[in-house]
Amino acid sequence: GAVVSQHPSWVICKSGTSVKIECRSLDFQATTMFWYRQFPKQSLMLMATSNEGSKATYEQGVEKDKFLINHASLTLSTLTVTSAHPEDSSFYICSAEGLAGRQETQYFGPGTRLLVL
Amino acid sequence: GDSVTQMEGPVTLSEEAFLTINCTYTATGYPSLFWYVQYPGEGLQLLLKATKADDKGSNKGFEATYRKETTSFHLEKGSVQVSDSAVYFCALHGGGGYQKVTFGIGTKLQVIP
Numbered sequence: 001g002a003v004v005s006q007h008p009s010w011v012i013c014k015s016g017t018s019v020k021i022e023c024r025s026l027d028f029q030a031t032t033m034f035w036y037r038q039f040p041k042q043s044l045m046l047m048a049t050s051n052e053g054s055k056a057t058y059e060q061g062v063e064k065d066k067f068l069i070n071h072a073s074l075t076l077s078t079l080t081v082t083s084a085h086p087e088d089s090s091f092y093i094c095s096a097e098g099l100a101g102r103q104e105t106q107y108f109g110p111g112t113r114l115l116v117l
Numbered sequence: 118g119d120s121v122t123q124m125e126g127p128v129t130l131s132e133e134a135f136l137t138i139n140c141t142y143t144a145t146g147y148p149s150l151f152w153y154v155q156y157p158g159e160g161l162q163l164l165l166k167a168t169k170a171d172d173k174g175s176n177k178g179f180e181a182t183y184r185k186e187t188t189s190f191h192l193e194k195g196s197v198q199v200s201d202s203a204v205y206f207c208a209l210h211g212g213g214g215y216q217k218v219t220f221g222i223g224t225k226l227q228v229i230p
Contacts, residue, residue, distance in 0.1 A: 006160075034217065042222065042223075043223050044220045093160055108160055108163075110159060111161075
């Protein structure tokens with residue numbers, strides 16, 4: 001079945017540094033990828049929708065200059081948390097939209113846990 | 118806008134008990150409905166889905182039926198196991214032409230031996 005990977009799975013960084021998270025669709029091409037954020041004991045909140053070759057669409061309340069998204073190819077999207085602060089500590093999950101049979105389906109990555117000290 | 122309402126947990130059951138986790142939704146158009154499961158320390162995994170009214174999704178002993186008349190997609194399992202302990206998310210996808218997934222708050226299930 002379709003697989004989506006994320007790298008790294010865990011990252012610990014100092015406040016003020018930038019962190020890049022990669023999301024890859026391993027065996028299918030994904031024109032659309034989504035980035036979610038999950039706080040402890042809460043649901044996933046969509047941050048942005050990323051389309052290959054165009055600018056990402058951010059949800060209301062998400063700072064586009066803080067969370068930089070690049071979707072350079074049909075199999076790779078990156079999320080960069082710039083000048084990270086402790087409140088950015090969270091679980092970041094990507095998903096990629098691909099075909100399962102004749103139906104578009106979202107496949108989720110395993111997530112990246114970010115801890116900002 | 119789209120929304121998913123899910124019963125809050127935690128839900129604690131003894132092994133082999135019957136499980137029901139309620140989920141209702143509001144959406145424009147004709148959404149697809151999903152249940153995702155998140156085991157401790159892991160990402161989301163698709164558990165089952167239904168794409169149109171009266172469809173029944175099933176997997177690993179879990180079932181859910183897409184009820185358009187009651188806008189519900191309740192998750193059921195006849196006999197839970199300790200290994201089913203996880204957080205379960207009800208979600209809808211699509212409907213109204215915008216292809217984003219809307220998640221419920223998640224229900225934590227704990228099964229005790």
